[in-house]
Amino acid sequence: MQVLHPKHWAAAKGFSNGVAAEGRQVFVAGQVGWNAQQEFASDDFVAQVEQALRNIVEVLAEAGAGPEHLVRLTWYVTDKREYLARLREVGQAYRRVIGRHYPAMALVQVVALVEDRAKVEIEATAVVPNAPNP
Numbered sequence: 001m002q003v004l005h006p007k008h009w010a011a012a013k014g015f016s017n018g019v020a021a022e023g024r025q026v027f028v029a030g031q032v033g034w035n036a037q038q039e040f041a042s043d044d045f046v047a048q049v050e051q052a053l054r055n056i057v058e059v060l061a062e063a064g065a066g067p068e069h070l071v072r073l074t075w076y077v078t079d080k081r082e083y084l085a086r087l088r089e090v091g092q093a094y095r096r097v098i099g100r101h102y103p104a105m106a107l108v109q110v111v112a113l114v115e116d117r118a119k120v121e122i123e124a125t126a127v128v129p130n131a132p133n134p
Contacts, residue, residue, distance in 0.1 A: 001020070001069075001127070002019070002021070003018070003019060004017060004019060005017050005018070012102070014094070014105075015103070015104065015105040016103055016104050017104065018104055019072070021071050021129075022127065022129065022130065023127045023129040023130045024063075024130065025125065025126070026060060026063045026126040026128060027124075028056050028059045028060065028123060028125070028126070030121040030122065030123040031053075031055035031121065031123070031124075032052055032115050032118040032121050033047065033052045033119070033120060035051065036058075040115075040117045040118075043117060045086060045120065046086055046093050048119050048120050049090055049093050049094070049120050050093035050096065050097060052120055052121065052122045053093065053094060054097055056073075056124045059124075063126070065126045067098040067101050068099070068101050069128050070103040070124055070126050071126060072105070073103055073105045073122055073124050074105070074122065074123045075105065075120060075121075075122050076122070076123075077107060077108070077109055077110070077120050078112060078118075078120070079119065082119070103125075
């Protein structure tokens with residue numbers, strides 16, 4: 001994977017401006033902050049972010065992939081002010097689950113999500129490198 005960042009641009013913080021990768025693509029549907037039984041353990045924004053990220057990692061594992069294979073995340077939040085106010089906590093939760101791997105990202109505020117208790121939904125794209133030929 002190659003991070004794409006024009007040399008004359010200011011440093012990106014917590015994301016990459018672009019990523020180039022070759023391999024098998026894995027697309028993860030939008031994940032909300034509920035557990036495997038589709039139950040919300042918390043209405044706290046950061047707790048939901050962390051659970052949504054854990055859900056993404058679990059789906060990636062089904063494809064033999066991990067957080068290091070993520071090339072793009074799209075975040076949908078119902079309140080951008082809460083996201084911005086809690087950005088430090090969001091970053092801590094992100095690093096606990098994903099580590100210090102920063103794919104290309106976008107964040108969009110939406111009026112609502114399909115699940116009424118959901119405060120965040122995150123969809124992901126990963127690229128698993130092709131195995132080298134023997």
